[in-house]
Amino acid sequence: MRSFAYHRASGVASAIQLGSTDETRFLAGGTNLVDLMKCNVERPATLVDVTALPGLDQVDVGPARIRIGSLARMSTVADHPDLKATAPAVSESLWRAASAQIRNMATMGGNLLQRTRCPYFRDESGNVSCNKRNPGSGCAALSGVNRNHAVLGGSEFCIATYPGDFATALVAFDGLIHVRGRDSRVVKANDFFRSPGSTPHIENDLTVGEFITAIELPVTQSLRASHYLKVRDRSSYEFAAASAAAGLELEKDGRTIKDARIALGGVGTKPWRVRVVEAELIGKPCTEDVIRRAANHGAEGAHPLPQNAFKVTLIPRVIARALIEAVRLA
The missing domain is CATH 3.30.390.50 (CO dehydrogenase flavoprotein, C-terminal domain)
Structure with missing residues (x-):
């Protein structure tokens, strides 16, 4: 693991300022990011801890919309009684994911941003050919072990599968993702995630210094x-x-x-x-x-x-x- 600097953001403005460089990553639950750092796949120079940001862990289930703060824990959202009644697929997608220990630690924003479990992507020391990790190096999965890889949305550059469950429910029901950087914006969940095309290392719509603040679903x-x-x-x-x-x-x-x-x-x-x-x-x-x-x-x-x-x-x-x-x- 590469040595890194650690900062704890005191507020949203502080987080944006601290996270404004390419080699910085935002840290919340850390269940995927820290794992990838141990594999040397993620090598940030700086981690900005956003877990103390106020007001981003709330879950609000109203008659017309559901709003989930990005720092709410997966287990909290999965077990929320109003959400279970109003959006059963959302609750089911969360409690069928990971393990109880990980659900208790992982945040909703981090869940959306988890990276593929393609073994070639994760094998930094033994596999050079991964366009997602090392753009231009090739895709070992195309001619290798690909039982768990994608059959939809792939390209000659990458066939790695997006691993998450919650995002599938979010896309099905026209979810929205609230993003904060120097400006605030809202992105349709279906547009937030990107197919690999010729740039599989670009996985979502976030730019440097931006992070997810909330997730919203219309109640239908x-x-x-x-x-x-x-x-x-x-x-x-x-x-x-x-x-x-x-x-x-x-x-x-x-x-x-x-x-x-x-x-x-x-x-x-x-x-x-x-x-x-x-x-x-x-x-x-x-x-x-x-x-x-x-x-x-x-x-x-x-x-x-x-x-x-x-x-x-x-x-x-x-x-x-x-x-x-x-x-x-x-």
Whole structure:
């Protein structure tokens, strides 16, 4: 691990000033950042501790919107009774992530910013070829072990999977991310995360000196009738082979689909909104047959490799299962 300077920010203005250089990282829970520092993947010259910033750990669930402070702990948000009732997919995406110890430590803002678990990315000492860690060096996963890599949103430069669960629910239900730097701005969650293209080292919309202050979700009927399904190789402390955040709203007749929201995790280089499936569902009868036929469109545009081709088969199944569970709440 590289030696680093440590500062504790006393306020937002202090954090912005201290964090205004390329070699500075903001530190909150540290569950991903410190891990990567130990691997020498992250090598900051300075850490700015933002855990003491006031007012950024609140959770407010109102009739029209949910606002979650970026320093709220994952476990606090997952167990919030009003959030569990209003946004079940959000709560489920959090308590199905990581371990209890990590959820008690990790913050919501940090959760969104976690980096890929691609083994080639994390192997700084034994693997040179990683465009995400070392731009221009190549992508070892393309011809290497790629069972857990992305089939959607990849490029010739990178096929690393975005690992988070909460971001999948956030993208499905039109979440917003509040960002603070020298100026304040709000970014749509779907636009915040970036596909790799030719610059896989640029993973999100943050610029130097900016950090997340809050996350916001509009309260809709489809969010109230939502479910997060996570399929993985073991039942706990494992990243998704494929996951789906799904929600439905029915017309007053109780039979016709008025609104549908679906996003995928574990299969894309970013949380993957599946608008083609949503469009196939809206206006159709809410039956299992309709849901399964629409779900078959979920893997359109996929580019699998031999080791991860199973995800193309898995995608329609997780979409259908998540939607069928959401129907029970609609």
